[in-house]
Amino acid sequence: MTTPPRRPTRDAKDSASTTDWAFNERVLCSKKVRTIYLWGPPGFGKTYAAFNVGVDGPLFAVTLTEDTPMAELRGHYLPVGSEMKWHDGPVTTAMRLGARLVINELTHGSPDVISLLHPVLENPDTALLTLPTNESVRPAPGFRVCATDNQPPEELPPALRDRFDCILEVREPHPKALEQLDEPLRRAALRSFALEPDRRVSLRGWLSVQRLSSEFGLKGACQAVFGPARGAQIHDALVLGEAQN
């Protein structure tokens, strides 16, 4: 079996300043930062942070798939009676209102969607979105974008990556999310986060096990959340891990 090449490690000071949740939250709250790319493993709290940290007004969110049409984000004409009326999409509305725009799963965006985002992510003096109505929309003060993804920034096309003021990496689950787990499940979760990505159990999975275990027991909850085979494995590892504690 081949091991994928490790990403270059940073020195301790550097990595503390780029992976620590407290630091990431300071950047999310900064009025000087307009555009952020927040990346890391699934279930670590990226979307929660993008929705909740440093948001003091309206928020608009989209989750991209390859099939998300650009017009859904920008806006489109809709028939109203015998007329066609223009309706702003969430990107345009967030720009007009000076709101936070959250874009989940950015790397899944189609080339059309990425082209739409280029001018949106520009500096305020050059950010300009021209609509099919011929109106040009500039971002109102307060407009911020936080994009989240599991992929490292190297996976973004360079021109898109370059438009983010800050690239924040998340390497540990948010402590507040972990606090929601009872002690044995928290210990199991921490052990599982250290595993290879394909063997890891996400925080979301552990939170579901905890929620269901009062009704189905621990074994039943593992089975319901992960399916019979993987659920049995995870349950056994949990019991074994606790026995070794």
Ligand SMILES: Nc1ncnc2c1ncn2[C@@H]1O[C@H](COP(=O)(O)OP(=O)(O)O)[C@@H](O)[C@H]1O
């Ligand atoms: N700061 C937090 N406080 C409480 N719960 C959180 C926090 N961050 C994440 N969670 C919970 O953890 C789970 C995964 O978080 P999410 O933001 O969806 O992860 P990601 O976007 O990294 O995949 C969700 O159920 C969420 O409610």
Ligand SMILES: [Mg+2]
């Ligand atoms: Mg997410």
